[in-house]
Amino acid sequence: MGLDKIWVFAETDGAAVATISLEMLAKAREIAGTVEVFMGCDGEDYATELGDHGAEAVYCTGDLDGALQGVSVASAVANAIQRGDVDAPDAFMLGTTQNGRDVAARLSVKLQSPVITNIVDLVLDGDDLLGSEPIFGGTTDVMTKNISDNPGIFLVRPKSFTAQAVGAAEAMLEDLEVGDLGAVGAARIIDTFAEESQGPKLDEANIVVSGGRGLGAKEAYAMIEELAGSLGAAPGASRAIVDAGWVPYSYQVGQTGKVVKPTVYIACGISGATQHLVGMKGSKHIIAINSDSEAPIFAVADLGIVGDVHKVVPKLIETLSD
Amino acid sequence: MKIVVCVKQIPDPADPGALDPESKTLVRDQKLILDESDSYGVEMALQLADANGEGSVHLVSMAPDNQIAGLRTALAMGADSATLVSDEALKGSDALSTARVLAAAIARSEPDLVLAATESSDGYTGTVPEMMAEFLELPSVTFAKAVTVDGNVAKVKRQTEAGYDDVHCPLPAVVSVTAGVVEPRYPSFKGIMSAKSKPLDQLGVSDLGIEPGSVGWAGGNQEIVRIADAPSRAAGEVFEDEGDAHERIVAFLEDLKVL
Ligand SMILES: Cc1cc2nc3c(=O)[nH]c(=O)nc-3n(C[C@H](O)[C@H](O)[C@H](O)COP(=O)(O)OP(=O)(O)OC[C@H]3O[C@@H](n4cnc5c(N)ncnc54)[C@H](O)[C@@H]3O)c2cc1C
Ligand SMILES: Cc1cc2nc3c(=O)[nH]c(=O)nc-3n(C[C@H](O)[C@H](O)[C@H](O)COP(=O)(O)OP(=O)(O)OC[C@H]3O[C@@H](n4cnc5c(N)ncnc54)[C@H](O)[C@@H]3O)c2cc1C
Numbered sequence: 001m002g003l004d005k006i007w008v009f010a011e012t013d014g015a016a017v018a019t020i021s022l023e024m025l026a027k028a029r030e031i032a033g034t035v036e037v038f039m040g041c042d043g044e045d046y047a048t049e050l051g052d053h054g055a056e057a058v059y060c061t062g063d064l065d066g067a068l069q070g071v072s073v074a075s076a077v078a079n080a081i082q083r084g085d086v087d088a089p090d091a092f093m094l095g096t097t098q099n100g101r102d103v104a105a106r107l108s109v110k111l112q113s114p115v116i117t118n119i120v121d122l123v124l125d126g127d128d129l130l131g132s133e134p135i136f137g138g139t140t141d142v143m144t145k146n147i148s149d150n151p152g153i154f155l156v157r158p159k160s161f162t163a164q165a166v167g168a169a170e171a172m173l174e175d176l177e178v179g180d181l182g183a184v185g186a187a188r189i190i191d192t193f194a195e196e197s198q199g200p201k202l203d204e205a206n207i208v209v210s211g212g213r214g215l216g217a218k219e220a221y222a223m224i225e226e227l228a229g230s231l232g233a234a235p236g237a238s239r240a241i242v243d244a245g246w247v248p249y250s251y252q253v254g255q256t257g258k259v260v261k262p263t264v265y266i267a268c269g270i271s272g273a274t275q276h277l278v279g280m281k282g283s284k285h286i287i288a289i290n291s292d293s294e295a296p297i298f299a300v301a302d303l304g305i306v307g308d309v310h311k312v313v314p315k316l317i318e319t320l321s322d
Numbered sequence: 323m324k325i326v327v328c329v330k331q332i333p334d335p336a337d338p339g340a341l342d343p344e345s346k347t348l349v350r351d352q353k354l355i356l357d358e359s360d361s362y363g364v365e366m367a368l369q370l371a372d373a374n375g376e377g378s379v380h381l382v383s384m385a386p387d388n389q390i391a392g393l394r395t396a397l398a399m400g401a402d403s404a405t406l407v408s409d410e411a412l413k414g415s416d417a418l419s420t421a422r423v424l425a426a427a428i429a430r431s432e433p434d435l436v437l438a439a440t441e442s443s444d445g446y447t448g449t450v451p452e453m454m455a456e457f458l459e460l461p462s463v464t465f466a467k468a469v470t471v472d473g474n475v476a477k478v479k480r481q482t483e484a485g486y487d488d489v490h491c492p493l494p495a496v497v498s499v500t501a502g503v504v505e506p507r508y509p510s511f512k513g514i515m516s517a518k519s520k521p522l523d524q525l526g527v528s529d530l531g532i533e534p535g536s537v538g539w540a541g542g543n544q545e546i547v548r549i550a551d552a553p554s555r556a557a558g559e560v561f562e563d564e565g566d567a568h569e570r571i572v573a574f575l576e577d578l579k580v581l
Contacts, residue, residue, distance in 0.1 A: 013484070068489070070452055071461065096448075098465050098482060105452035108418055114543035115417055117447040125547070134552055140341065141552045148543035155449075187461045187491035195485035207580060231581075243502030249467065249481045256441065256500075264580055266571075281555060285578060287571060293560065300555045303574045307563025315568040320581075 002124060005087070006032040009073070009094040009103055010039045010050060010058070017049050019203070020095035022163035024156055025053040028093055029166070031124050036089070036171075038077055040069035040099070043173050051171035053163065058171045059086070061178050066188040070102025075185070076176040078110035086174075091129050091146070092153045093122075104153050113150040120160040129154075137274025138281055158203065158259040159282060195248035197225070197235055202251065205234035208262045208283070210253055212238035212276075214269020214290060214309055218246040223313050224268060230320045236260065238270045254279035269309045272297025289313070323374040323471065325367040326428050327401065328438040328451070329360040331385040331392030335443055346546040347414065354385055356392035359439035361506035362499050364396045367437050369504060370471055378402050382427045384412060384420060388524060397517035398509030405430075409526040414539035417445070421453030423537060426530035429458060435476065436496040440465055451498035462496040463489050467503055 006028040010021040021037075028035040036057040037043075037050050043060035050058050061076050081088045092107065094100040096118065108115045121132040123143070130143040131154050146152030178185075202208065209231065211224035221241070228235040236258070237251040253260055255275040265283035270276060272288070272295055280286070281300055288301035289312050298304040305312060331354035342349045364379070371377025381396050381404035393404045407427050412419070428436055436458070441448035448464075455462035467486060468479040476491045481500060491497070509517070527534050535541060561570060575581050 018483075068461075068463070070464070071456075074456075098480070101448050102452050102462075102464055105417075105421075105449040106456045108449065109421070109453050109456035112418070112543070115447065115449050116544055117417075117449065128547075130547060135341075138552055139554065141548075141550045142341075142546055143548035143550075144544050144546050146543065147545045150543075152544075155447075183492065184455075184459050184461055187463055187489055187495070189480075189487045190490050191488040192482070193485045193487070231575075239501070243500075245502070248485065249500075250483070250485055255446065264575065264578060285574075286558075287574065289567070293562075298560050299557050301560070302558035303570065304558065304560035305563050305567040305571070306560060307567050311565075312563055312567045312571075316571055319568050319572055 003032040003090040003129060005034040005036065005089040007089040007092050008035060008037050008055070009092065009100055010037045010046065011095065011097060011099060012041065012046060017046050018095070019163060020097065020156070020158045022053050023158070023161040024093045024095065025050070025055060026164045027122055027161040029054040031122060031129065032090065038073065038176060040064055040073040047171045047173055051169050052165045052167060054166050054168055055171040057174050059174045059176045061176045064178070066190070067185055068102065068187050068189070069099040070106050071181060071185050072178045073103045074106030074110055075181055076178045077107060079179065080176055081111070088151050091151050094153065094155055096155050096157045100155060104155050108153055111150045112148065113153050114146050114148055115153045115155060116144045116146065117155045119154050119156045122154060134278065138278055159261050195250045197251065199228065200232065200234045202234040202236055202253070203258045203260055205262055207231050207233035207264045207266070208236045208253070208260050209233045209266045209268065210236035210238065210270060211241060211268050212270030213240040215241070218244070220310070221246050223317065227313055227317050230317055238276050267297050268313060270297055271295050272300065323371065323377045323435065324380065324431060324433045325371055325377060325435045325437060326380050326382055326431055326433040327360070327363045327367045327396070328424055328436070329364065329381050329383045329392060329396050330357040330442045331355065331383055331389055332357045332442065332444040341549055343549065346549060354389045354392055356395040357439070357443050359441065359443050359501060360396070361399070362501050362503050363437040363439055364399050364401060365504045365506040366469055366499055368400045370435070370469065374471065380404065380431050380433070382424060384408070384423050386413065390522060393522065394517050395509060397520045398513040399507055400513060403521040405523045405525060407525050407527070407530065409534070411527050411534035411540070412538045414542055415537055416542055416544055417447045417449045418453060418543060419537040419541050421450045422457055423527065423530065423532060424450065425454045425457035426532055427525065428454065434493045435471065436460070438496070438498045440498045440500050451496055455496035458496065460494055460496050461491050463491050464498045466497050466499045469497055469499065469503065
């Protein structure tokens, strides 16, 4: 059994297809006979890679010239389906990213399709596709299905599946026409800024060292970066210190930030709120340093140190540099 | 400049309730409070209204059982007026129903700017603001970490995976803000007192011209079919630091051969 067709929303960093998109393609291949991709940019540079990951066709809007993906892509897809240019898929999969959420939300209204969010697994139950969402900080799994007559829209969390190339041929490029959206499409990106740190990327690093409010002050984050540097790790953060302006948002690990699954995650002065845990609980090994022996982070730590970060971390850096 | 802020009233996150295995809904009979995530939108609106000189801030909330405590908190912070939509027909609403109702309530005040949080603390689908924009046929910018209004244009720093984009969006528009966009004020005593006499409209779905069967359980497009305990992660060893914790960590890392 399985579904006839799934559409996967693909995103890029401007050079390569985003990992989350390739992860979704791997899952989509398992559950549907035909897997096609839609994207809010020129697709030409990506057709080979997407084809290699199992996409048969890539529907692209072409360059959006600064317009936002949410409204542009959703309008183009809904128009194409409603005009009968393409057959509607049985389901859409989009990543839980800024643009993924925007596209999903606009598409949901246009097609009157439900959005099933925070999905970490998709399971076929006869002809039904069930999305599995962890709630209550990951202690309970909820399986949800679409009961409307329209395709379900699944928002998938990064690192839920493993990307895998299948060596298939280049995907066929197809056009998605955005058309003139008028006022509703009038927002424009004027400039783009990168705030990423040096060294390995947070969501790809083998080791991640994160700091939280327990560091006490912005200046103390320097020791997190130093420790990360000496381990070849990526520095990360809890939302508390992103909100406080100590580090940029691109460092944030958790529900609203990045999902990381490194070999080792080292949490320094982080309490372990459920929204932080959902972003790092999948790490192979977790080390936590926290002065409060009751901190919830210890419930997921393989090695827990009840201690002061200001004492433990400098000594750790010193030992590692010897 | 008329600003509408969406404020969700939620159960106290310190007491999250439980899923009823029979009805597969959240059991939440406690009193609702202002979602902390929305205190940023309220503060942002108050600051933008102030900067504008002739700004007003109106609140819109959809909540069960005519609950208004969270709205009172936001009024006490300084918002001018509020609309609550509460109706038996709304029980069981998904994000799409919620957005439909909020959009209808917002449209009544013909705002220049609609603010919401990026995601709520309890349902956190993060889709309602963009859905509202679609119902209202307005442009939108989500994930705003800074917002200014310059004439008829909202200038937004929008968080991206790698950093942020500067986005210009003509008004009227919907903008969803992140926590940390501004520092929410605490309601003053005077604010708390005056909140009690501020205008607060209460509406049902028929007042909004919405067919009761199109929202709530009846209009539901999704169904929870199964609930199960997730596999839990076994806790490891916890040590008190006695000056040698760094050695334990190094030994642990050496064991894993990551050094
Ligand atoms: C909708 C929503 C989304 C969210 N998304 C995210 C997200 O993506 N990521 C995220 O991280 N959070 C997120 N949060 C916030 C989350 O709920 C917590 O508030 C946050 O994770 C707390 O950060 P923290 O652990 O750094 O701070 P705190 O909770 O304040 O913890 C600080 C810890 O440091 C310890 N400490 C203090 N001093 C020392 C010392 N000298 N040495 C060692 N330890 C010390 C304390 O014991 C404490 O455990 C979200 C919240 C909401 C409502
Ligand atoms: C654990 C859990 C999982 C859920 N999963 C899904 C799902 O996958 N799909 C789905 O469609 N529904 C889901 N729901 C139901 C959904 O949360 C509700 O429909 C809710 O009314 C709106 O969604 P939200 O809180 O997720 O909004 P979000 O989109 O996260 O909210 C963003 C912002 O919109 C504004 N806003 C949202 N709701 C209101 C309101 N009632 N009044 C005023 N302002 C508001 C606030 O500013 C809020 O911060 C889930 C609920 C729970 C508790």
